[in-house]
Amino acid sequence: MRRRGRSKSEVEKVTGATIGVYDASFEVREGEIFVVIGLSGSGKSTLLRLLNRLIEPTEGEVYLHGEDVARMSSKQIREIRRRKIGMVFQHFGLLPNRSVLENVTFGLEIQGVPAAERRERGLRTLEFVGLEGQEGKRITELSGGMQQRVGLARALASGQEILLMDEPFSALDPLIRRDMQNLFLDIQGEVNRTVVFITHDLDEALRLGHRVAIMRDGEIVQIGDPEDILTRPADEYVERFIEDVDYAKVRVAESVMVEPREIAYDGEGPRVVLRRMRQAGMSTIYVVDRERRLRGLAEAEGVARLIERGESRLDGAVDLEAPRVGCGTPLREVLPLFVDRRGPVAVVDERGRLRGVIVRGALIAGLTAAPESEAGRPGRPGAEPVASPDGEVER
Ligand SMILES: Nc1ncnc2c1ncn2[C@@H]1O[C@H](COP(=O)(O)OP(=O)(O)OP(=O)(O)O)[C@@H](O)[C@H]1O
Numbered sequence: 001m002r003r004r005g006r007s008k009s010e011v012e013k014v015t016g017a018t019i020g021v022y023d024a025s026f027e028v029r030e031g032e033i034f035v036v037i038g039l040s041g042s043g044k045s046t047l048l049r050l051l052n053r054l055i056e057p058t059e060g061e062v063y064l065h066g067e068d069v070a071r072m073s074s075k076q077i078r079e080i081r082r083r084k085i086g087m088v089f090q091h092f093g094l095l096p097n098r099s100v101l102e103n104v105t106f107g108l109e110i111q112g113v114p115a116a117e118r119r120e121r122g123l124r125t126l127e128f129v130g131l132e133g134q135e136g137k138r139i140t141e142l143s144g145g146m147q148q149r150v151g152l153a154r155a156l157a158s159g160q161e162i163l164l165m166d167e168p169f170s171a172l173d174p175l176i177r178r179d180m181q182n183l184f185l186d187i188q189g190e191v192n193r194t195v196v197f198i199t200h201d202l203d204e205a206l207r208l209g210h211r212v213a214i215m216r217d218g219e220i221v222q223i224g225d226p227e228d229i230l231t232r233p234a235d236e237y238v239e240r241f242i243e244d245v246d247y248a249k250v251r252v253a254e255s256v257m258v259e260p261r262e263i264a265y266d267g268e269g270p271r272v273v274l275r276r277m278r279q280a281g282m283s284t285i286y287v288v289d290r291e292r293r294l295r296g297l298a299e300a301e302g303v304a305r306l307i308e309r310g311e312s313r314l315d316g317a318v319d320l321e322a323p324r325v326g327c328g329t330p331l332r333e334v335l336p337l338f339v340d341r342r343g344p345v346a347v348v349d350e351r352g353r354l355r356g357v358i359v360r361g362a363l364i365a366g367l368t369a370a371p372e373s374e375a376g377r378p379g380r381p382g383a384e385p386v387a388s389p390d391g392e393v394e395r
């Protein structure tokens with residue numbers, strides 16, 4: 001029915017059956033963090049579980065190094081789960097009656113690694129995630145954030161080259177979550193696993209993902225790098241998703257601009273200006289007229305060339321085309337201006353006077369952080385984790 005153009009909800013109404021995942025084709029590169037994002041119920045967990053066949057696909061292929069996982073015998077697939085594909089579940093999946101170390105080395109135990117080596121590798125991994133000295137504790141004695149790190153350590157200790165992570169950080173409060181994301185990026189930088197990472201949080205996706213796939217109703221509607229997704233949303237759904245989760249649309253240029261450290265006046269001479277730039281450590285400077293109306297941007301090199309040519313006015317070095325936006329320009333429209341350049345963007349008022357500048361770092365921060373006045377605003381999709389029966393590495 002879906003193939004004949006009926007929607008997921010129509011199919012559900014007529015048959016009572018849910019389309020979990022449909023028409024989801026993608027490739028994950030070696031060493032990549034591939035993020036899958038979508039609203040609750042869009043099929044993310046199902047997609048992930050199809051990769052290691054915790055859910056049997058009804059059709060389609062899943063290739064791992066050229067072998068179709070979807071057609072392997074159950075013995076082969078168990079072997080793959082032990083040696084090649086690790087998984088971190090949406091709700092930790094830790095074993096409460098075992099110690100921290102026993103949890104971390106659980107996968108190694110299943111692989112038949114000898115006890116002494118298990119212990120050594122387990123301790124090393126615990127140190128990696130900042131839990132040294134905690135190995136003898138019981139899981140229930142740890143905070144949520146610590147338990148999360150045990151889950152991460154367990155996945156890392158097993159040494160599988162591929163990690164499937166289903167919203168591993170979603171149960172954490174925002175600050176610990178940020179820490180875990182950074183820790184994960186640090187570790188990933190060293191161990192270089194291939195990761196498929198599920199989240200419903202756009203900030204997390206943009207921060208972690210080399211590439212991001214967006215799911216709707218079981219289908220993948222867009223794949224791109226984070227910049228692509230923000231600047232060229234494939235359709236209205238993606239656009240709405242982005243609007244819902246980030247604050248780019250409501251935040252405007254004014255909210256992230258800073259005072260320019262120094263400015264130059266168009267009547268000034270190049271020697272004076274270059275000296276000022278040197279003292280402030282700036283490679284570019286905004287040039288304004290006496291009413292502080294923006295003329296353009298001058299680069300240190302250009303100014304130095306004027307001096308060599310013995311010119312006494314700055315005009316020849318001013319780039320009149322330098323990008324500028326209004327105080328009320330939404331950040332989403334500012335972002336594309338940074339795609340091909342590293343320099344700042346000027347913010348001008350309705351009379352063209354320079355009010356501030358936006359630098360790349362502040363823009364990204366503005367795109368991914370909630371403005372203070374909006375903190376705690378309700379309605380983030382799928383924010384409430386629901387208890388699930390996940391519990392074991394092996395089924
Ligand atoms: N065991 C199941 N039996 C029947 N339908 C299911 C089952 N598991 C999931 N579904 C349905 O499949 C669809 C996709 O569910 P899935 O759990 O993959 O969503 P998700 O994107 O992971 O959501 P969340 O963000 O809430 O974890 C939903 O419509 C859900 O109702």
Ligand SMILES: [Mg+2]
Binds near residue numbers: 046166
């Ligand atoms: Mg899920």
